[in-house]
Amino acid sequence: MNTAFLLPLACATCKADPGSAMAQAQDSAVLLMLGFLAISLGFVALIVFNFVRKQQSFALAAQV
Numbered sequence: 196m197n198t199a200f201l202l203p204l205a206c207a208t209c210k211a212d213p214g215s216a217m218a219q220a221q222d223s224a225v226l227l228m229l230g231f232l233a234i235s236l237g238f239v240a241l242i243v244f245n246f247v248r249k250q251q252s253f254a255l256a257a258q259v
Contacts, residue, residue: 212218
């Protein structure tokens with residue numbers, strides 16, 4: 196597959212002018228995606244924490 200026609204498009208994306216609206220939008224999008232990732236991983240950690248806590252309470256109840 197010939198992707199040489201995509202090379203001119205990469206320059207505007209990878210090396211945008213730091214003051215341009217496009218670069219600011221890309222920076223905001225990256226930060227937004229990192230925020231979503233952090234929230235998602237936080238929820239996964241919370242679910243694991245709740246599973247561990249419930250398992251410990253069930254283990255204590257079984258010992259009695």
